[in-house]
Amino acid sequence: MASLSIRDVYKTYPNGVPVLKGVNIDIEDGQFLILVGGSGCGKSTLLNMIAGLETVTKGDIQIGGKTVNNLSPKDRDIAMVFQSYALYPSMTVRDNISFGLNIRKVPKGEQDQIVSRVSKLLQIEHLLDRKPGQLSGGQRQRVAMGRALARDPAMFLFDEPLSNLDAKLRIEMRSEIKLLHQRLGTTIVYVTHDQIEAMTLGDRIAVMKDGIVQQFGAPQEIYDSPSNLFVAGFIGAPPMNFIQGKVVEQGSGVGLELDTGVKRGVLNLPFDGAVKSHVGKEVILGLRPERITDTRNAHNVDDGKHQPIDVKVDVIEPTGPDTLVFAQVNGKRIVSRVHPGANPQPDQNMSLMFDVSKAVLFDPETEQRIA
Missing domain, CATH: 2.40.50.100 (RNA polymerase II/Efflux pump adaptor protein, barrel-sandwich hybrid domain)
Structure with a gap:
């Protein structure tokens, strides 16, 4: 597990367009952080900066007390689950989950143990010999999560992982992700535009607009005591x-x-x-x-x-x-x-x-x- 500290972080693109404007967020080991906001608010950019896929213009990002601004993604001990699943279509579920383990030359016996543990945790043991084309959207998302779990990282990053699923499946997978967090206790940073996901999943929520964190706090605190009109209208269904x-x-x-x-x-x-x-x-x-x-x-x-x-x-x-x-x-x-x-x-x-x-x-x- 790892704490996350984002200190006065700015992001400006080469064309001079500011994307993030002084973001400050701190979460403890094992907490579930939600970055929520509308399109273009900067939440995915911030997630990519935590992952090392985007550079920091100004400020510091610390994982487990260590500044990671100049570390490559592979050295940050994070695992990312994407919106698009990003599975290899020609590989079986088993091979997709163990792909990263192969790259790191983990012994075959240990790989089998990890795949068995992860597939049991996600209840996909019966799918291990299938290929992605034979799976439903929810099953593919479980496999993508399984591949991340196999890494046993200090932190998981989720980039709108449920946005491609239908309404019923979104609710089911939401519960699965929450249950997974309760079992593992690993730090999670989760990006979504869906305020219901934000309220139901997170320990802490950062509501973002125009590259600025409008409010950061516990879900009920943000629901009951919004700091401004934007937060009050964004969180809640029907809205305030x-x-x-x-x-x-x-x-x-x-x-x-x-x-x-x-x-x-x-x-x-x-x-x-x-x-x-x-x-x-x-x-x-x-x-x-x-x-x-x-x-x-x-x-x-x-x-x-x-x-x-x-x-x-x-x-x-x-x-x-x-x-x-x-x-x-x-x-x-x-x-x-x-x-x-x-x-x-x-x-x-x-x-x-x-x-x-x-x-x-x-x-x-x-x-x-x-x-």
Whole structure:
């Protein structure tokens, strides 16, 4: 196993285009790091720099406390699993897994032991004599992982390994990768654009945009306490609701003016201090869909942080365990999760319970979190 330290790392291409702009990330031995963001955010470039496939313009990358900027990929004790599987079509599964062992001249008996151990771990023993063309996408990905496991590296690097799989298989392989990490305890750096993969797999998540780490932390921390509008909107499915409105004094506290088209009112907010200085100003309230629900599905409604708001239902989307209800608040569509038994109908009025216990506020101009 190995720790990973990325210190003030920059990457600029020869044409002067900056790709990474001062990235700082630290993870401990055995942790699972997710690099997540949209296309062009720099996450794959950063992974390639950790692997030694891209050079560092400025800064340091340390693996196990050792600076590796000038080390070749083969000297970094890492193994990489690619999106494209990168299997040799003319070789059997057995030969694909043992290919790197052959290159390093590992004795045949030891190779057999390693292939047997890895194939059992990944449950592909029955596939060892097949060729890649005879395998499904999920089986090929297991073989690609097996080849990396055979190396017994200090660190695994995964470059969007599930993006070529169908939805059902992605969920299955996601569980396999998490289980694999729990069994091995090896440090993993995993690149994805899928925020669900990020939330379910990682111990630590680095959310990236335009070559900058917008937020780095534990999954639940990033979900509950996003540092800015981008992180709040990127993490979560459906994404966080953003309701812009004016802050007003409400008794000894503050509230947000709301207009649902059914009723005008003020939503009490559980903030004071810094938010008091925003009275009379526009802010953006962030609320997760599960924090807006029907009154029968709400809990602890007498805690002072729940408030019923009447809305007009625009659209409903039944999902089975709950129903998504879309409505207009302050001229913008929001989404809530309600119990299927609430039986909401389009164009009907409905009372939704707003739970502000985990509400967040953002500045509309800077897009940074206020509270």
